[in-house]
Every structure is written in structure tokens, then in C-alpha cells.
Amino acid sequence: xxxxxxxxxxxxxxxxxxxxxxxxxxxxxxxxxxxxxxxxxxxxxxxxxxxxxxxxxxxxxxxxxxxxxxxxxxxxxxxxxxxxxxxxxxxxxxxxxxxxxxxxxxxxxxxxxxxxxxxxxxxxxxxxxxxxxxxxxxxxxxxxxxxxxxxxxxxxxxxxxxxxxxx
Numbered sequence: 001x002x003x004x005x006x007x008x009x010x011x012x013x014x015x016x017x018x019x020x021x022x023x024x025x026x027x028x029x030x031x032x033x034x035x036x037x038x039x040x041x042x043x044x045x046x047x048x049x050x051x052x053x054x055x056x057x058x059x060x061x062x063x064x065x066x067x068x069x070x071x072x073x074x075x076x077x078x079x080x081x082x083x084x085x086x087x088x089x090x091x092x093x094x095x096x097x098x099x100x101x102x103x104x105x106x107x108x109x110x111x112x113x114x115x116x117x118x119x120x121x122x123x124x125x126x127x128x129x130x131x132x133x134x135x136x137x138x139x140x141x142x143x144x145x146x147x148x149x150x151x152x153x154x155x156x157x158x159x160x161x162x163x164x165x166x167x
Contacts, residue, residue, distance in 0.1 A: 017054070019109055025119075025157060028131070030158035034059065047069075048071065049072035051072045053075065060156075063158050065091075072154075074152075081142040105127045108123070120153075122149065123148070
């Protein structure tokens with residue numbers, strides 16, 4: 001006698017950047033990093049790392065601020081739009097007060113690795129506001145010739161999730 005069935009499986013699949021090098025071992029799912037921290041455990045080998053967090057939502061804020069608290073040497077948050085268009089804009093100032101460096105209007109183009117596959121940096125390109133997208137925010141568009149690199153040892157991806165439906 002049921003009218004509906006709900007599958008609340010709680011499974012997610014991390015969104016990908018779609019750039020070269022994102023499969024490097026030190027390019028991590030931000031939620032997995034936070035899960036370990038929520039258990040009260042330090043993430044393995046996180047202390048002393050130069051961390052780049054990519055994203056603009058609450059997961060990116062949590063990854064950035066937790067990385068500082070877990071002893072990262074440097075934490076740089078990079079978001080592809082302006083701060084005012086960032087979903088977690090109300091937390092950015094607190095993250096900066098804790099020691100996070102924030103860079104806006106930049107999108108990743110590749111994760112740089114050495115010959116052993118270790119992350120050594122992320123290359124970004126400056127973005128400029130384009131036409132509005134379906135959310136009403138102006139779509140970020142790359143500015144050719146504006147590439148720059150942020151040296152790092154670890155990348156935390158906080159760019160959203162989608163359902164994992166292969167179950």
C-alpha cells in the first residue's frame with residue numbers, strides 16, 4: 001500500500017574540473033578531506049602543505065579554514081567569479097582573518113605535477129564577467145594571455161557534487 005518509494009542513498013560523485021593533472025594523488029575531494037577532519041582526525045600529511053582550494057561555496061570555506069587550523073603552511077582559495085557572486089561570500093572575510101589568501105576571477109587550466117606525479121602547482125587564467133547564465137550571474141569567461149601559477153603541494157576540490165548513480 002505505498003504510493004512512492006524514496007531512495008535516500010546519500011551517495012555523491014565529486015564534480016571534475018576537466019583539466020589536465022586533476023587525477024594527481026594530491027588533488028583531493030574537499031568533502032573527503034572534511035569528513036576526516038569532522039572525525040577529529042588530522043588529514044594525513046596536511047601540516048606544512050601549501051594548499052590551493054578551488055571553489056566558492058561553503059565546502060570551499062570549510063576546506064580553507066580547516067586547512068589553516070590543521071597547520072597548512074599556506075592556503076589559497078581561488079574562485080572563478082567575483083566575491084559578491086560567491087555562494088559563501090559572507091564567510092570570506094573570516095577566512096582571510098584566519099590567514100587564507102583569496103583570489104577571485106580566476107579559473108584553473110591545469111594541475112602541474114613533477115616527473116613522479118607530485119603536485120607542484122596549479123595554473124590559472126584570469127576570468128572576466130560575460131553574459132548572465134541561467135542563475136542570473138554573469139558567466140565567467142577566460143582572458144587569453146592572463147595565465148598565472150600558484151605553487152602548491154595539495155589541491156582541494158570544492159566545486160560541487162552530483163549523484164552517484166552507478167549503484
